[in-house]
Amino acid sequence: MSAFFKLLARNRLALGGLIVMGLVVALALITPLLPLVDPDATNTANRFLPPFSDGALLGTDALGRDLLSRLLWGTRLSLAVGFAAALFAAVAGAAVGIIAGFYGGRTDNIIMRAVDMLMAFPYILLALAIVAALGPGLVNALIAVSVVNIPFFARNIRGITVGLANKEFVDAAKLAGMSNARIITSEILPNVVPVIVIAMSTTIGWMILETAGLSFLGLGSQPPQADLGSMLGEARSALITNPHTSVIPGIMILIIVMSINLLGDGVRDALDPRLKSGALSRPMAATRVDRKHTPAPEARTEGILSLENLRTEFHVKDRIYKAVSGVSLSVKPGECLGVIGESGSGKSVTALSIMGLVASPPGVITGGAARLEGRDMIGARYGDLRTLRGRRVAYIFQDPLATLHPLYKVGDQLVEAISSHRAISKSEGRAKAIELLKSVRIPNAEERVDSYPHEMSGGMRQRVGIAMALANDPDVIIADEPTTALDVTVQAQILSLLDDLRRERGLAIVFITHDFGVVAQLCDRVAVMYAGRIVEEGPTMEILRAPAHPYTARLIACVPELGAGKRKLEAIPGLPPSVDALPAGCAFADRCLKAQPSCKEGEILLEGTGSRAVRCLYPELSLSKETA
């Protein structure tokens, strides 16, 4: 809760809104205690007194009634009616929305059709029709305003509820013996309340305005009772001769609606979890770079892509998450390097840092270099980086839907990917798109080129994802778990496709995965990551046969292999350390059976001979003894 207020206070406009609104509400609350004259007492002798007159600070109206008194009492009434209407609309709308969303099917269909019909009427016409049917009066105006706002709440809440009703925790509640009514009140409602509050805070201003509108037309509060709308309405005839009678309530309406809307936007932003994580706070086009030592912009490297001591951190509030702490890697043309590690070990962040694709804030690259043919790309200007993205270094992600736009044909998206780097005619583009689809073995590519992503299966979409990556003949492909979401038979197809491509085109592939079977089949070399660092590196087959790092050895042992029958699995107890509180020394020490006191002191280096290297004081096999 306090975090909520802090977020709200950080938004200056919302804070302003909150203060102004607070003052207005306070005034409305204490109005009966103030020494005001009777707002309805007419005094025709004192008609249209200007503001700052004796005994009438804001002047008087056409009947000589005190405007200050009428303004305060009117504000009080308008606020009360507005809040009541919002509350009523929210409760009724939420109830309708929850029932429609939770029960779904026919109930949902019928309810939502009715709601759609209500929404099809122009808003104010519907309100007028309701008041016309019920007769003028403040209570009827309140009902009318609530009713026209119910559909807005019903739709919003239904959308959220449908999402919640399909969540597994609702199924779990059913299996725990809960009745539907109980599930609605105890499982769904608590998750919906924040949305209701958001919807209310963003609409209440308009509801006050709408009630004022009805009163203005004489359909709301009836004379002599004052609310802001009726004050404005009564002043209409004197608009030119005595403008203060309309300006005063007009300003009050403006103040109320503005401050409520500013506050409402602030409440929405503060309650919306996406904003809390900083995800919507204007990410930069490339990851922020803040290196203490700037490495040479050019250097000779062995591979086509080389990382040198790359460091990427996430700065979230006062915490620093060291997602990648000093990773060095390199791949040659035609080579496939596997990067293996558990969730959160920093594989994806390493991959995204190369082309500055880590979201900033909160991501910051704090050290090291990522060299493409010797040239450091981390310090590169954004323009240069952009031409390199896709053109020289392409990515394939786990979820192909993340790279494919749902509303465009895949062929058009392929052409788009090419034409963003070089000019290409329409027919040439289409031909190239078909050729690309053929190269990733999509059956009848001539027809498929006009399909939309949703018309394809997961495996087919991932092949289109690969075709996108190949569109500009890149030199390096970074594949982040491209087959994790796919079935084994489809996975086998994609892996053999990637393998052929690198052999035919001399592509360098960095393949990120958590599956040793995949690494063993596709990758020449493998780097094992743990808590943001490489703990072991070397030729795949050698590492699988004789792992040197205790973590690698135990990770291999925990993976069941097909063909060994029913058995007890080797588990690694415990969890990896959180990267915002890494221990001194070896990050694996708490889970390692061989740990010694010396393991928890000082930095342990990645050392080795020949092609293998390990970061451990007491490795499973000593690499220096091996043939270098």
Added chain:
Amino acid sequence: MSIALQITDLSKTFPVGKKLFGGATGGVKAVHPMTLSVQTGETLGIVGESGCGKSTLARMLVGLLPATTGTIEIEGSALDNADPAEFGKRIQYVFQDPISSLNPRKTIRQIMDAPLKLLHGMDRKAREKRILEIFDSVNLRADFLDRYPHEFSGGQAQRIGIARALAAQARILILDEPVSALDVSVQAQVLNLLADLKREFGLTYLFISHDLAVVEAVSDRIAVLYFGSVVEEGRAEEIFAHPRHPYTKLLAESAPVVGRALSDPEDGHAELPNPLDPPPGCAFAMRCPYATDKCRDAAPELEQIGDDQRVACFHPLPAGPL
């Protein structure tokens, strides 16, 4: 041995093209009539690729989805009313996504309380005692009880999910991809825990997964699903080592295995049948290298072959190694 779970001709058709009033215009057969039995204390593994009907089957078994045809019998007595609470006491479900199966706005204690209170009517003190016992058996600390789900790692959350299933005191657990969302090192922890619990409480498991190696490691028997039907069923140590159905063979050959060269057994041609317009014959015929005209005309039935294996194929592969 007694039969813990017997399903007979269980099937599910989802209506499509439903109108506001009046019936549906067609249907998708997600599960074709299926007959399976699970012995008490046994683990039956179910494998198959996405969309083959694994989760639909699981959800019917726990009453979250009404079956279109067929019956479910638990320990000899039929479960005919589709009330999840009635099912809940006898058969429980462990969900694939451990985090989303826990309500983010409830404490772990509230989550654990629900089945004890609603299914077994325990009072406060009895619940407290029982929760501590269960938490002890799944290696969770008691101080987790007053925390909220987002504070837990995937592996811990999955243990909480298992604890909740145990609280209902059902003796049959449906485990729907219980470790797919977990890291390998944590996956092994949870699988071993499941094995220990099974021994301790004499549980029966139906273990659903797409990971052949995991299923093989935990199951006594395995059923292979394709397009809503069981195509092969047999002992875990046999079925992938000596597959008799061409699809089982394809699965076994596609699984990435250390030391086996990379190959695409199908050479890039894998088309799944259209569920709205299923083929008249064997659903696998369009991918099957052994398909004949007979296969395209009629659908093969699941039949006994060898001692302990059943297969639905007109031309089963010869017995013997792959």
